[in-house]
Amino acid sequence: DRPLTFLGIESSCDDSAAALVRHDRDGARVLSSVVRGQGRLHAAFGGVVPEIAARAHAEVLDLCVEKALAEAGLDLPDLDGIAVTAGPGLIGGVLAGVMTAKGLGAAARLPLWGVNHLAGHALTPRLTEGLTFPYLMLLVSGGHCQFLIVQGPDRFHRLGGTIDDAPGEAFDKVAKLLGLPQPGGPAVEREAQAGDPTRIPLPRPLLDRPGCDLSFSGLKTAALRARDALVAEAGGLRESDRRNLCAAFQAAVADILTEKSRRALALYLADRPERPAFAVAGGVAANGLIRARLADLCEREGVAFVAPPLLLCTDNAAMIAWAGIERARAGLPPDPAIVARPRWPL
Ligand code: KG4
Ligand code: ZN
Numbered sequence: 001d002r003p004l005t006f007l008g009i010e011s012s013c014d015d016s017a018a019a020l021v022r023h024d025r026d027g028a029r030v031l032s033s034v035v036r037g038q039g040r041l042h043a044a045f046g047g048v049v050p051e052i053a054a055r056a057h058a059e060v061l062d063l064c065v066e067k068a069l070a071e072a073g074l075d076l077p078d079l080d081g082i083a084v085t086a087g088p089g090l091i092g093g094v095l096a097g098v099m100t101a102k103g104l105g106a107a108a109r110l111p112l113w114g115v116n117h118l119a120g121h122a123l124t125p126r127l128t129e130g131l132t133f134p135y136l137m138l139l140v141s142g143g144h145c146q147f148l149i150v151q152g153p154d155r156f157h158r159l160g161g162t163i164d165d166a167p168g169e170a171f172d173k174v175a176k177l178l179g180l181p182q183p184g185g186p187a188v189e190r191e192a193q194a195g196d197p198t199r200i201p202l203p204r205p206l207l208d209r210p211g212c213d214l215s216f217s218g219l220k221t222a223a224l225r226a227r228d229a230l231v232a233e234a235g236g237l238r239e240s241d242r243r244n245l246c247a248a249f250q251a252a253v254a255d256i257l258t259e260k261s262r263r264a265l266a267l268y269l270a271d272r273p274e275r276p277a278f279a280v281a282g283g284v285a286a287n288g289l290i291r292a293r294l295a296d297l298c299e300r301e302g303v304a305f306v307a308p309p310l311l312l313c314t315d316n317a318a319m320i321a322w323a324g325i326e327r328a329r330a331g332l333p334p335d336p337a338i339v340a341r342p343r344w345p346l
Contacts, residue, residue, distance in 0.1 A: 004080045004328060005031070007065065007104070008321025011057040011097035012089025012117045013143065014038040014048045017317035018064035020072040020079075021127070023325045028127050032071035033311065033318040034064045043182075054092025061100045068317070076108035081334065083324020086114030087341030094340040102338070111334035113324040118346050120319035122150050125279040127322040128308040132275055135306075136268040138261060138294075141282030141314070142168030142183070147212050147264040148346065149271075153326035156346040159264050160212025167253050168284045170220040174249055177224055178242050188246045189287055195240075195247030200226050202252045204259075212264045214256055223249045250289055258293045265301055279306040281313045 003024035010017040019033040038056050042048050069075060084101035087094050098114070105112045121139050125131040137148045146161030165173075168185055175184025180191065202222050205215040223245060230241040261278070269276060278298050285291060285307055298305035312318055328334075 001025075001329065004325050005074070005078060006321040006324045006328075007068070007079055007082045008317035008319070008324060009061065009065065009082070009084040009097045009101050010117070010120070010315060010317040010320045011061060011093040012085045012087065013093065013315060014042060014053055015315045016057050016060045016064050017315065018061065018068040019317035019321050020068050020074060021318050021321035021325060023329070027130060028322060028325070030127070030312070030318045031074070032068045033316055034068045034071070035316050036060050036064055048090070050090045050092055053090055054096055057093045057096035061096060064317075065100070065104065076104060076110070079108070079110055081111045081113060081324055081328055083113045083115050083320050083327070084338065085117045085120065085320050086338050087116065087344040089117055089342065091340060091342040094342065098338050098340050105336070112336055112338055113327050113332070114335050114338035115320050115323040115327070116344055116346060117320075118144065119153070119156065120323045121281045122148055122156060122346070123153065123323050123326055124281055124308050124312055124319045125277070125306050126326070127319065128312055129306050131277050131279065131306060134268075134271070134273055135277040135279055136264060138257070138264070138278070138280045138285070139282050140167055140257065140280065140284040142166055142172060144282060145214055145216075147260070149268055153323070153330045154332060158346060159267055160214065160260070162214045162216060163206075164215050164217040165220060167216050167257070168282070170216040170253070171284065173220055174223050174246075177227060178237065178245065183283070185284060185287060188250060189289070191243050191246035192250045192289070195243030195245070197244075197247035197251035199244040200248040202226065202248050204252055204255050207256060207259055212260050212267070214260050216253070216256070219249070219252050219256070250287070254287075254290045254293045257290055258297055261294055262297055265297070265303060269301070269303070275304070276302070277304040277306055279308070281308060283314050285313055286310050
């Protein structure tokens with residue numbers, strides 16, 4: 001097959017991103033990947049504000065594309081196609097990306113592919129490790145938590161997912177209420193290192209029920225109640241209590257993710273895949289304890305454990321460019337009339 005070089009554009013949440021990915025006989029290569037976070041713009045509001053996000057995306061996407069092209073030493077006419085996140089996500093941001101892609105596509109006469117953001121995450125292990133279909137995937141971040149069997153560029157079998165919060169969101173909330181900085185995951189992990197996970201009992205919601213669905217909101221609430229009780233008892237939050245609570249919370253999340261992963265693996269392995277592999281993506285997969293527990297599970301089951309480099313696990317546009325290349329290679333036609341879809345389950 002002839003080499004393909006794609007531009008990817010991502011703007012479905014609070015990161016504006018552009019990247020160039022090339023695929024040829026030697027495999028896939030990320031030529032450049034530019035990510036501009038909007039964290040500071042939203043910090044004062046305690047969450048992402050959709051209108052602010054949309055305006056910021058519209059302002060910086062062109063610059064991100066220019067930078068990605070410059071870093072790769074390429075111009076628009078060198079490309080074979082453009083892939084853009086068409087959903088799910090905040091509609092204003094997705095629209096900004098789709099309009100940018102349509103403008104560039106029309107100007108350079110390049111074919112366009114609309115990509116599902118979750119498909120981008122799910123296909124990343126093929127970009128970074130060349131995994132073969134089918135593999136099991138756990139997407140676990142501030143916005144997502146689900147198990148997928150990835151069977152093809154456009155074929156995903158969802159085994160289960162969170163019925164309420166994503167675990168990253170719970171890490172962030174717990175950190176906030178313990179006076180720790182955002183993003184909360186790394187801060188909680190740091191505190192947990194000096195804590196005792198057995199001192200404060202916390203629940204493991206849904207573990208007693210069959211299936212691969214997960215729940216984190218009850219755990220989050222229990223952690224906050226435990227904090228209130230400790231504060232009332234000691235007249236303030238003691239350093240040791242904070243550390244123990246972080247350790248207990250992290251251990252509970254790790255238990256839930258590991259047990260549900262064990263069940264998802266059993267369902268996946270029932271189909272006897274030739275080269276079984278379990279891949280993780282998303283910011284929470286950066287957690288050392290969670291990663292070690294999942295790697296341990298895979299070793300016991302004889303399954304390869306794959307965790308792509310963190311910069312490609314969190315939101316980025318290389319995964320979108322790659323998903324576009326996968327679609328083109330699979331013969332899926334370009335879509336000049338991409339429609340932005342705020343909700344779009346895989
Ligand atoms: O994938 P990501 O960058 O963005 C989306 O949510 O799409 O994930 C960010 C989330 C945040 O909630 C952050 O607190 C969490 O991942 N996170 C962690 C760690 N590093 C980041 N959670 C637990 N432990 C970590 N070391
Ligand atoms: Zn994402």
